[in-house]
Amino acid sequence: MNQGSESSAATGSAGTTAPRWAWLVCWLMFAATSLNYMDRQTVSLVRPQLREAFHIQTDAEFGWVLSAFIMIYALFQAPAGYLVDRFDLGRCYAFAVAFWSLAAVATAFAPSLGFLIVCRALLGVGESFNWPCALRVTGRVLPPSARGLGNGIFNSGAAVGAVLTPLVVTYLVTAYNWRAAFLAVGVLGFVWVVVWLFAIQGPRRGDLARREEPLFRIETSTQPVALHLYAAYFVVGLLALVSAISALWFGMVALWLAVAVLVLGPPLAALGSPHDPRLAPWARSLAVIARLRSFWLVALASVSINLCWHFLINWVPSFLNADRGFDYQSSNYLSMIPFLAADLGNLGGGWLSRQLSRHGSATMRGRFLILVLGTLLATAGPWVGLVQNQSAVIVLVALMAAGTAAFMAVYFAFAQEVSIAHAGLVVGYLGAIGNLAVAGFQPLAGHVKDVTGSFAPVFVLVGLLPIVALAALAGSHWLGDTRSRAQA
Numbered sequence: 001m002n003q004g005s006e007s008s009a010a011t012g013s014a015g016t017t018a019p020r021w022a023w024l025v026c027w028l029m030f031a032a033t034s035l036n037y038m039d040r041q042t043v044s045l046v047r048p049q050l051r052e053a054f055h056i057q058t059d060a061e062f063g064w065v066l067s068a069f070i071m072i073y074a075l076f077q078a079p080a081g082y083l084v085d086r087f088d089l090g091r092c093y094a095f096a097v098a099f100w101s102l103a104a105v106a107t108a109f110a111p112s113l114g115f116l117i118v119c120r121a122l123l124g125v126g127e128s129f130n131w132p133c134a135l136r137v138t139g140r141v142l143p144p145s146a147r148g149l150g151n152g153i154f155n156s157g158a159a160v161g162a163v164l165t166p167l168v169v170t171y172l173v174t175a176y177n178w179r180a181a182f183l184a185v186g187v188l189g190f191v192w193v194v195v196w197l198f199a200i201q202g203p204r205r206g207d208l209a210r211r212e213e214p215l216f217r218i219e220t221s222t223q224p225v226a227l228h229l230y231a232a233y234f235v236v237g238l239l240a241l242v243s244a245i246s247a248l249w250f251g252m253v254a255l256w257l258a259v260a261v262l263v264l265g266p267p268l269a270a271l272g273s274p275h276d277p278r279l280a281p282w283a284r285s286l287a288v289i290a291r292l293r294s295f296w297l298v299a300l301a302s303v304s305i306n307l308c309w310h311f312l313i314n315w316v317p318s319f320l321n322a323d324r325g326f327d328y329q330s331s332n333y334l335s336m337i338p339f340l341a342a343d344l345g346n347l348g349g350g351w352l353s354r355q356l357s358r359h360g361s362a363t364m365r366g367r368f369l370i371l372v373l374g375t376l377l378a379t380a381g382p383w384v385g386l387v388q389n390q391s392a393v394i395v396l397v398a399l400m401a402a403g404t405a406a407f408m409a410v411y412f413a414f415a416q417e418v419s420i421a422h423a424g425l426v427v428g429y430l431g432a433i434g435n436l437a438v439a440g441f442q443p444l445a446g447h448v449k450d451v452t453g454s455f456a457p458v459f460v461l462v463g464l465l466p467i468v469a470l471a472a473l474a475g476s477h478w479l480g481d482t483r484s485r486a487q488a
Contacts, residue, residue: 022141022150028196029134029154032097035192036130037161037313038168038185039104039123040069044314045169045332046178048321053178054113058450059318063443064252066314068117070442071259072124074435078263081132081428082285089140090200093133094193100126101189108183131412132428139416139423147416149351152409156346159405162313162339166332174329256440263432267295285422294418295426297476298411302434304469305411308378308462309404310438312338315445316397319455324390334394341398342405349374349406353413364477370410375470377403381463385456400463407466414473 043050047062056062084092103122110116138150165185172181270283270290289295316338320331349370356366380399387393418426445458 033157034161059446063446070439076128077432081424084424096129104186159342301469306434338401341402345402345405374407
């Protein structure tokens with residue numbers, strides 16, 4: 001890939017100072033990400049009510065309820081990333097938030113478990129656009145030295161959403177019922193859409209409305225690779241269809257396998273195909289991305305850090321309730337503490353990365369300092385199941401959440417820079433692969449709790465996974481694919 005051409009493709013990479021308008025956009029994306037997490041996390045906070053209302057027997061079964069959202073979320077992230085690369089960024093974002101908010105409102109009226117699962121799946125379709133949109137925006141309007149902070153700002157909305165949701169949901173469930181919680185959170189999304197559309201009007205709107213054609217380095221080939229590649233895609237689709245149909249008999253595991261084939265099949269099929277101008281633009285983009293060693297290493301980092309983060313998001317209230325004996329309200333309210341710490345990790349990690357760049361440290365060196373610090377904090381996880389003191393447990397989970405969030409703020413900068421010209425598609429596929437692993441992990445975490453009576457073994461695993469993510473990002477950098485992408 002031509003490095004100079006890619007750098008020029010991103011408006012934000014041209015200068016060293018971000019305009020004020022860019023930071024306003026980051027804070028609006030922070031609000032969207034907060035709503036994103038409020039919509040998705042509500043289901044975890046009403047777990048007792050849903051288990052009673054829909055006769056869900058075990059935590060493993062409830063894990064599949066969580067996975068219904070995450071599987072579809074994973075499946076649509078790559079298409080979302082491709083659309084974000086090719087169409088009006090501002091309007092794509094507005095449409096996505098409106099779509100997922102409508103799905104959240106519909107959940108409030110679910111008459112059955114099947115309808116609830118369909119609504120959760122539709123929520124996954126809309127929410128799959130959030131990170132490709134947001135990372136495409138920060139990559140376009142911010143210089144490399146500021147992207148860590150910009151990513152930290154909008155990504156801290158995940159932790160803020162996780163803090164606000166217990167307050168809002170617990171009150172609404174106690175005062176009304178679980179349906180009121182879904183309804184209220186969904187309506188807030190439509191308010192955001194109105195504010196966003198108003199804010200992006202005017203001369204600056206061109207930064208978000210501009211549509212860029214992907215950049216390619218075409219190597220002419222006389223072989224009929226297009227036919228071979230499309231045949232591979234056909235086989236991928238056929239395998240996914242068979243797996244999806246088999247889900248009628250074998251249940252959610254077969255459905256997860258169908259999603260896995262659809263997510264992993266295309267990049268693996270594209271991996272062995274040479275450049276060919278006869279391929280459709282999306283296939284050429286995918287062929288460029290799949291050939292980058294950094295893409296697969298950053299994908300490993302995505303799997304590792306997403307498993308850690310999503311375990312915390314989805315299971316901490318249940319852990320406090322079931323393992324530590326707190327009542328419904330107390331476990332929900334106490335779950336806010338780790339995510340307040342995650343806010344500090346997001347903003348602190350991004351801010352420190354920027355400060356190090358300003359004071360003479362190379363951008364990449366500053367990033368790795370934050371990654372190492374985040375990894376050390378996240379390794380508090382294995383101690384959670386060994387400590388008896390309740391306050392100490394909360395502190396350990398908070399350290400784990402802060403470290404994971406700080407790590408993710410910097411990880412996103414690596415994801416953006418795998419290929420600037422195809423940033424939306426890269427981020428979409430990285431998110432898809434990471435969330436595919438998360439979708440399979442949720443019922444496994446519930447099963448461990450059912451069998452052992454504790455989430456402690458899961459904390460050991462997820463607390464060590466950031467070490468794998470750190471090694472993967474280090475390999476990505478030193479192998480050379482991304483070494484020159486951040487301006488040192």
